[in-house]
Amino acid sequence: MKKQSVLLFIVGFLLLMTALSGCAANQANGKANGTETIVNIGIQQNVDPLLLAREKGWFEQAFAKEHAKVQWTEFQSGPPQIEALSANHLDFSSVGNSPVISAQAAGIGFTEISNTRIGGKADAILVSKGSAIKTIRDLKGKKIAVAKGSSGFNLLYEALQHAGLKDSDVQIIQLQPDEAQAAFNSKKVDAWAVWEPFVSYETIEHQAGVLSTESDLNSLSPSFLLVRSQFAKDHPDLTVTFLKVYEQARLWQNKHFNEAVAIYAKAKNLDKRVVASALKSNPSINVPISEKIIHAQQKTADFQLSLKIINNKIDTGKVVDNQYIEKALKK
Known part of the structure; x- marks a missing residue:
């Protein structure tokens, strides 16, 4: 017995x-039970249609019709979102140029499904009001705050190379935006490489100076909507729905600009002037990923490989799949 x-x-x-x-x-595949699908959406500190749609509850409304439930997770920057995608804790995210390059080089299973910004002035290297630093070359020996692997991180390295400097010529302090902002405003660092709306906030509220943006370097810093590749395979219709809602929010923002500004300002506790500046300097789009953008990404990837920021050669076109955005934009 x-x-x-x-x-x-x-x-x-x-x-x-x-x-x-x-x-x-x-x-892990998004299933909460036999009938309901959990859709995990990542959002970071931007003012864009993703935030507007969240505040309006439009994703929840659209996904409920397809027996799906939305869960939101907030992030400080793009790289932590990539980690969450890799761990199957996130299904959709919105990030800039550098995080997707690092993710592809690491073999993480994601797909770029939409180009949401061109990014000529998406990021900037800032210095405090009255700083003696006037050019990138003046950064030699100085402390610069930046989130590792972010779009601001890539801008910083491009700017240094353009000025004839190496990363060893400066002191790079790796900080996420909340910590970096405190360090910058207390002058514990001499410069800060960051993106909107932080750029508009610092230049408007604290009269910070701008040393460089992507446009100064004849470079682009595009942004993308990403989906976890397995989620897209399992739920192609939900992937199209996600893009449709994003487009709904983008069009509403354009048509009701002042109302959108007020919603963003309240959600992020920002002055309306800051929000309006951020939206105008880095406008939102929602389009298929063009050969021009793929080429810009390849240029960035090759640059990062040359500096050993990534360790292997990648083809940036391999992670692009425009079928979902093309379906979403069909009338």
């Missing part, structure tokens, strides 16, 4: 483990 009890226990335990593994697999 004891042997039989042990055998029954072992069988029962194995069945329980199998069931739990199945539940975990279903959750």
